[in-house]
Amino acid sequence: MSIEVLKPGLMTTVQDLGRTGFQKYGVIVGGAMDADSLRIANLLAGNGGNEAALEVTLMGPGPSLRFAETTLIAVAGADFSLMVNDKEVPLWRPILVEEGSVLNFGMTKRGSRAYMAIAGGIDVPSVMDSKSTYVKAGIGGFEGRALQKGDCLTAGEITPLAEKIKERLASNRQTRGFAAPNWSVDHRYFLPLKKSPVIRVIKGEQFDQFTDASQERLMSGTFRVTAKSDRMGYRLEGDPLELKSPLEMISEAVSFGTVQVPPDGNPIVLLADRQTAGGYPRIAHVISADRSAVTQLMPGEQLQFQPVALxxxxxxxIERETKIVELAARIKLEYMV
Known part of the structure; x- marks a missing residue:
């Protein structure tokens, strides 16, 4: 099985859930920005949750892919137009793409990233127990870089579940170019994609070092995602946050969702390609259940923070993980595996 890249899109990379266990050596975790959408796309394609898939950045032109063989895929994440041979394809469900068909990623309606899983996962070498692409270091993924025109992707061995899904879709095929079931995952259940979302946070280690007014501004103000944002972190712009007094810090460990405040007072939300340690005061941490909502924001969009207890x-x-486990069980039950 091979998939040819006709157009690479703005930024299309191979990602899984990241390179864990190596931060003590200075190696970042990386991986999918929206891990939940990647996991769900994999489940819909009959894979385990951590197979390598395509992360498609929809802040500009999307990729165009040609399928040399009939292939089972699934696409989750942002709400956008997906076309096979100029016919719109449904998202958040298994899709059987026919041999010779061309898949085009169109304009986004809400959200900034989509995840395309292929039955069997994308077959690229594993580097430090992960297939994720870290572009700045040139490791992982497809030759350590974003996809380019002319690249050809291959898949690994597909699971019995994926075989069952393919057989069912092939037998019910009605539309030329692709086949899909009449059911789908309701993205609102996993990824609401709200305008100006409220992002829940717990207080950071240096929260009390900020002035009372700054603490109030963080939890009641509105912040805008700036154009200087990337996979490393989202730079926000709003009323500046101020410390009570100058604070000298030794660099400390940071995690996905850590909200740091540099000297200019505009917070930074650290994301997938974050550094392993940081020296700016940590005023808050985005809770894991809201990470996907953050990573689907586009530059120029706004968000608010809301404090919650640990x-x-x-x-x-736990509720989010339970939903994903239940989804995996329902897919298996649907195809009697």
């Missing part, structure tokens, strides 16, 4: 953050994490 206990609630843990409960929301």
């Amino acid at each position: 206990e609630k953050a843990e409960r929301l994490f």
Whole structure:
């Protein structure tokens, strides 16, 4: 099986859930920005949740792909137009793309990233237990870089579940170019894609070092995602946040969702390609259940923060994981595997 890249899009890379266990050596985790959407796309394609898939950045032209063989895929994440041979294709469900068909990623309606999983996962070498692309270091993914015109992707061995899904879709094919079931995952259940979302956070280690007015501004103000944002972090713009007094810090560990405040007072939300440690005061941490909502924001869009207790953050994490486990079970039940 091979998929030829006709147009690469603005930024299309191979990603999985990241390169864990190597931060002590200075190696970043990386991986998918919206891990939940990648996991769900993989489940819909009959894969395990951590297979390598395509992360498509929809802040500009999307990629165009030609399928040399009939292939089972699934696409989740942003709300956008997806076309096979100029016919619109549904998202958040398995899709059987026929041999010779061309898949085009169109303009986004809401959200900034989509994830295309292929049955069997994308077959690229694993580097430090991950296939994720880290472009700045040139490691992982497809030759350590974003996709380019002329690249050809291949898939690994597909699972019995993926075989069952392919067989079912092939037998019910009605539309030339692709086939899809009449059911789908309701993205609102996993990824609401709201305008100006409220992002829940827990207080950071240096929260109390900020002035009372700054603490209030963080939790009640509105912040805008600037054009200087990338996979490393989202730079926000709003009323500046100020420390009570100058603070000398030794660099400390940071995580996905850490909200740092540099000297200019505009917070930075650290994301997938974040550094392993940071020396700016950490005023808050985005809870894991809201990371996907943050990473789907476009430059120019706004967000607000809302404080929650650690206990609630843990409960929301468990609820999200339970939903994904239940989805995996329902897909298996649907195809009697």
